[in-house]
Amino acid sequence: MQFRLMFQRLFNEKLAFVSMIFLLLLLFLSLFASWIVPFDPNKQDLTKVMLPPDGTYWFGTDELGRDVFSRVLMGAQAAIQAGVVAILIPLFVGVPLGIISGYLGGIIDDIFMRIVDAILSFPAILLALGITGALGVSLWNAMIAIGIIFTPQFARLARGQTLQVRREPYVEAAKISGAGPLWIMMKHILPNILSPIIVQASFSFSLAILVEASLSFLGMGAQSPQVSWGGMLHQAYSMIFVNPYMMLFPGLAILISVLAGNFFGDGLRVAIDPKMKRS
Amino acid sequence: MPEPLISIKDVKKHYPIGSGLFSKKGKWLKAVDGISLDVHRGETVGLVGESGCGKSTLGRMVVGLLEPTSGEVVFEGNSLLSKGRNKRDLGKKIQMVFQDPYSSLNPRMNVANIIAEPLVLHKIGTSSERKKRVDELLEKVGLTSAHGSRYPEEFSGGQRQRIGIARALALNPSLIVCDEPVSALDVSIQAQILNLLKEIQEDMGLSYIFIAHGLQAVKHISDRIVVMYLGKVMEISETDQLFEQPLHPYTEALISAVPEPDPTVRNRERILLSGDLPNPANPPLGCRFSTRCPLADERCRLEEPPLEQVSEGRWVACFYHG
Numbered sequence: 046m047q048f049r050l051m052f053q054r055l056f057n058e059k060l061a062f063v064s065m066i067f068l069l070l071l072l073f074l075s076l077f078a079s080w081i082v083p084f085d086p087n088k089q090d091l092t093k094v095m096l097p098p099d100g101t102y103w104f105g106t107d108e109l110g111r112d113v114f115s116r117v118l119m120g121a122q123a124a125i126q127a128g129v130v131a132i133l134i135p136l137f138v139g140v141p142l143g144i145i146s147g148y149l150g151g152i153i154d155d156i157f158m159r160i161v162d163a164i165l166s167f168p169a170i171l172l173a174l175g176i177t178g179a180l181g182v183s184l185w186n187a188m189i190a191i192g193i194i195f196t197p198q199f200a201r202l203a204r205g206q207t208l209q210v211r212r213e214p215y216v217e218a219a220k221i222s223g224a225g226p227l228w229i230m231m232k233h234i235l236p237n238i239l240s241p242i243i244v245q246a247s248f249s250f251s252l253a254i255l256v257e258a259s260l261s262f263l264g265m266g267a268q269s270p271q272v273s274w275g276g277m278l279h280q281a282y283s284m285i286f287v288n289p290y291m292m293l294f295p296g297l298a299i300l301i302s303v304l305a306g307n308f309f310g311d312g313l314r315v316a317i318d319p320k321m322k323r324s
Numbered sequence: 325m326p327e328p329l330i331s332i333k334d335v336k337k338h339y340p341i342g343s344g345l346f347s348k349k350g351k352w353l354k355a356v357d358g359i360s361l362d363v364h365r366g367e368t369v370g371l372v373g374e375s376g377c378g379k380s381t382l383g384r385m386v387v388g389l390l391e392p393t394s395g396e397v398v399f400e401g402n403s404l405l406s407k408g409r410n411k412r413d414l415g416k417k418i419q420m421v422f423q424d425p426y427s428s429l430n431p432r433m434n435v436a437n438i439i440a441e442p443l444v445l446h447k448i449g450t451s452s453e454r455k456k457r458v459d460e461l462l463e464k465v466g467l468t469s470a471h472g473s474r475y476p477e478e479f480s481g482g483q484r485q486r487i488g489i490a491r492a493l494a495l496n497p498s499l500i501v502c503d504e505p506v507s508a509l510d511v512s513i514q515a516q517i518l519n520l521l522k523e524i525q526e527d528m529g530l531s532y533i534f535i536a537h538g539l540q541a542v543k544h545i546s547d548r549i550v551v552m553y554l555g556k557v558m559e560i561s562e563t564d565q566l567f568e569q570p571l572h573p574y575t576e577a578l579i580s581a582v583p584e585p586d587p588t589v590r591n592r593e594r595i596l597l598s599g600d601l602p603n604p605a606n607p608p609l610g611c612r613f614s615t616r617c618p619l620a621d622e623r624c625r626l627e628e629p630p631l632e633q634v635s636e637g638r639w640v641a642c643f644y645h646g
Contacts (some may be wrong), residue, residue, distance in 0.1 A: 213427050214427045215427060215429055217420075217428075220388075220389060221387050221388070221419060221420050222445050222448055222494075232433070232441075233430050237432055298499055
C-alpha cells in the first residue's frame with residue numbers, strides 16, 4: 046500500500062513520469078533492438094556514405110555507409126547494460142557493507158570506511174580507466190569498473206542511514222524479542238533505509254550511462270562490432286566538419302537518457318520523501 | 325517473604341567520558357550508581373525521577389539492552405549476566421513497552437508480523453499457530469484480528485501503544501518494563517492504556533517495573549514506588565504511605581508537583597526546587613540532592629547519607645528525613 050501511494054505521487058510529477066516512460070522504452074529497446082532496427086547496424090554500404098538524414102536513413106549514414114538510426118537504437122543496449130550492472134554491483138556489495146559497517150561499528154566500521162575513503166579519493170573517470178586498463182578493454186569490464194567506482198557512495202549512504210535507524214526503539218524492541226544482528230539488519234534496517242538508496246540508484250543509473258559513454262569515447266569501453274553511443278561519438282568526432290549529423294544523434298541519445306534518469310530520480314525523491322509521508 | 329521475581333543487586337552503569345585520543349582523563353559518568361531493588365510476582369514497582377536520573381538506564385539493564393558495569397540482576401534465581409542460550413531463554417520472560425508509540429513499531433512491517441516477531445525468533449509454534457496467537461493477543465489488547473494486516477502508520481498513538489503491549493505479551497513474560505508508556509499519549513488515552521495494563525496484570529499475574537518522570541503517572545498503578553535522583557535511590561515506599569507521609573525532601577517536592585484535582589483545596593504548599601539537576605558526570609560530594617535541598621546543611625554536603633530502612637518496607641537516604 047505504501048508503494049501505491051508512492052506511485053501516485055510519482056504520477057503527479059509529470060516530468061518524472063515522462064522520464065520513466067522513456068527509460069522503460071530504453072529498456073525495451075535494449076532487449077529487442079535487434080528485431081526492431083530497419084537495417085543491420087553493422088552492414089556497410091560504401092555507395093551511401095555520410096548521407097544526411099532522409100526518408101530511408103532517418104538519422105543519415107556514417108563514413109562506412111551504416112545506418113545511424115539503427116546504430117543509435119542498438120547503442121541503447123550497451124547503455125542500459127552499463128546502467129544496470131553499474132547499480133547492481135553497489136547495491137549488492139556497497140549497501141550490505143554499509144549496513145554492516147554502520148550497525149556493528151567499531152573496528153569493522155573503521156576498516157570499511159577507510160577503504161571507501163581511499164576509493165573516493167580517486168577521480169572517478171581515472172579510476173574507471175585504471176580498472177578497465179587492468180582488467181582488459183571490453184564493455185563488460187567497463188561496466189564492472191563503473192560498478193566499483195559507485196560502490197563507495199552506496200556504502201556511505203547505507204552506513205549513514207543505518208546510523209540513523211540503528212538506535213530506533215523498534216530495533217531495540219527486536220533485540221528484546223531475541224533478534225540477532227543479521228535478523229535486525231535484514232528485517233529492520235534494510236527496509237527502512239531503502240528509499241534513499243533507490244533514489245541514489247536512479248541517479249547512478251544515468252551517471253553510469255554517461256561514464257560508459259565516456260569510456261567508450263576514449264576507446265576503453267565497448268569494442269567494435271558492439272555499438273555504443275560513446276563509440277559512435279568517437280567515430281563521428283573526426284568527421285565533425287564533414288557530417289555533423291553523425292555526432293548529433295548519439296549525443297542527443299546520451300543527453301536525453303541522462304536527463305531522463307535524473308528527472309526520474311528527482312521525482313522519486315519527492316515521491317518517497319519521508320517528511321511528506323509523515324504528514 | 326517469598327523469593328522475589330527479580331532481584332537487582334547493587335547495579336551500576338558507568339560510562340567513560342572525554343576518553344578521546346588526547347584527553348584520557350578517565351572520568352566516568354555514573355548514570356546508575358549502585359541500585360538494589362526486588363520486584364515480587366504480580367507487583368508493580370514505580371520508578372520515578374527527573375530525566376537524567378538513570379531510571380531508563382536501569383530499565384534497559386533489566387531487559388538486557390545494556391550490560392551493567394557491575395552488580396547483578398537475578399531473575400527467577402538465575403543471574404542475567406551469564407551469556408549464551410541461558411540468557412536468551414531468560415530474556416524471553418522480561419519484555420518492554422516503549423515510551424514512543426511511533427518509533428517503537430517498524431513502519432515497514434504489518435501489525436501481525438510485528439506481534440509475531442518474538443514468536444518467530446524463538447521458534448514457537450507453526451505459522452498457523454502463531455497466527456492464532458496473534459489474533460488472541462490483538463483481542464486481548466482491545467484490537468481485532470482485522471487490524472493485523474495493516475501498517476503502524478494507520479493507527480493512532482493509543483492504538484500503537486496497544487500493539488506494542490501485544491508484542492510484549494507474545495512470549496508470556498513474567499515481567500514487563502514499561503518505560504513511560506503513556507507519557508507520549510493524550511491524557512484521555514493515558515487512562516485507557518493504564519487500565520489495560522492493570523487488566524492484563526490481573527489476568528496474567530505478571531509484574532511491572534513502571535518508569536515515569538512524575539509521581540502522577542505511577543500513583544494509581546504502582547504498589548510500591550522507588551524515587552531516584554542522579555543514579556541513586558532516595559526513597560522506597562508503599563505507594564499510599566509515600567503520598568501520606570513522604571520522608572525524603574525530594575519526594576515531597578515531587579508530590580507537590582502532582583496537580584490537585586480538587587479546586588477547593590487552595591494555597592497548597594508548592595515546593596519548587598531551585599536550580600537544575602547537577603551534571604551527573606560531576607555529582608555533588610555528599611548527598612546528591614544537597615545542592616537543591618531546602619534542609620541541607622554542612623553534613624549533607626560532605627557526607628553521603630546511606631539508604632536506611634526506617635520501617636517495614638520503607639527505605640530512605642536522608643539524614644533529616646520525615
